[in-house]
Every structure is written in C-alpha cells, then in structure tokens.
Amino acid sequence: MSLRIIDKHTLHSWLLEALAAPAGPAAPLAIIDVRDSDFVGGHIMTARNVPSSRFSAHLPSLHQSLKNTRRVVFHCALSQQRGPAAAAAYTRYHDMAVATTGADADQEIYVLRGGFTEWQQTYGPDPTVTEDYDARIW
Template sequence: MSFSLPFKYITADELAQMIKSKPASALKDYAVVDVRDSDFTGGNIVSALNYPSDTFHATVDELVKKLEPVPKVVFHCALSQARGPKAARIYAETRSHQLPDQTPTQEIFVLRDGFSGFQSKYRHDPELIEKFNKYYHD
C-alpha cells in the first residue's frame, strides 16, 4: 500500500525566492501559514498568517475559505517536524472536503527546517523576516 503526503517540502531558499519574486504578492500568489503557538513571538516570516497549532482545528475552515484562490500555501512551525506537517495535512483534508471540485489544485508545502532554519539564514533580511528578536532564537 502506498501513501502519499498531501503536501511537498520547500526549502528556505525556495521560499525566499518565492517571497522576493516580483510582482508576486502575499495572499494573492502565495501564503505563508505559521502554526507556532507562543513561540510566534520573537519574529516571523514577512506577511505570515499565524494560525496557532493549539487552536488550528477550530480555525481551519476559515483558513481554507480565506486561502481558496491562493495557488501556493506554505505551512511551518519552529522546526516543521510535527506541528507544521500536521497542520498542512489537516488543511489539505479540510480543503478537499470543503472544495471537492476545486481545480486547479492548490499546491501545499511545508517549510523544511521550519522558522528556525529560515531565520538562521535570513534573519537580517527585512524583506523576509519581521519583528525579529534574537533573544528568542539564540
């Protein structure tokens, strides 16, 4: 029996390129969904939507509606090992139930190495990271 994930992984470099490619714009061409909870404090990817994992089930329907027209959605948590992939899976399942006839299909990604990996590379780039506080990350 083969099982395929409802999402693909994206690297920090690929996401940085997506964010910086003009005229791409957040919530039109792509969306970044940060599912960190209290660890959201201390910095985030520019224009990321914070949908904390501890309340994700309660808010996923709203998120699917909000992101329906967006072609690419990237999920992440601190390391993207548990909360990010789980949220991406729940989102994909909810979307397929809410919008069964939706074509073309939205691409769903999980950011490899999460915010920790992304900020360690790009923390000094204001086009990619905002509200950064190294106190939370060093």
C-alpha cells in the first residue's frame, strides 16, 4: 500500500460528506493530527490528536480503532515530516496486520498536502470544518 497525497479541497469535500453521513459501524473518514504542542490554535473538525512524540506507543490502539474506517488522513503543521512519517508507520503496521490477521486491505491512507498550515489559510475561519481556530496564532 502506498501513501497518497491529497489537497485541502479534497479533504474539505470528504469531511462535509462524512459530517452529513449517518452514524454507523463503518466510518467514511478519520483525520489524524500528529502535531505536538503546536496543536493549539485550531484543528480540522473531527481530527484526533495523536502527538508524534507518542505516536509509536499509540499505533496498535489507533489501528484497532480505525479498523472500520475507509479513509485515514494524516497531517501535522506542514505535512513535511511528522505527518508523512506517521502515515508511513501506520501503513507499515496496517500492511503487517493485513498479512497476518486479514485486516481490511481496502483502507486508504493519505497525507494532507501542506498540513494544517495550508488548511487554515482557506478553511480556518469556517467553524463548520475547523474547531478552536485562533487566527492570531496563524
């Protein structure tokens, strides 16, 4: 499984679809924000903060909690190091789980191009898709 890169507009449309979808056992989308102390100042709606400094320790439980999720999108502030590294680690773990336990091989794993920095330039002030946004920080 290779990592795919998506842009903020694609994530925005997926997020709106996911927010409008009825709740069920299979989630259409999970957003994993691996920022550490720089998580302050806002985050994408529904994003789960799994700080990169503790990511490895949380990987097994994270993978288990996402087993019924179709798309998983990782990001950090810029998605140049922490986000792609977390996505790669998750992908390796997922591939191992598929090979050894028959986990869902159809899960799609993405990295958000430009991370939260690029996201907030367009969608930061929009409270329907961004929570706790503080423009003074950005």
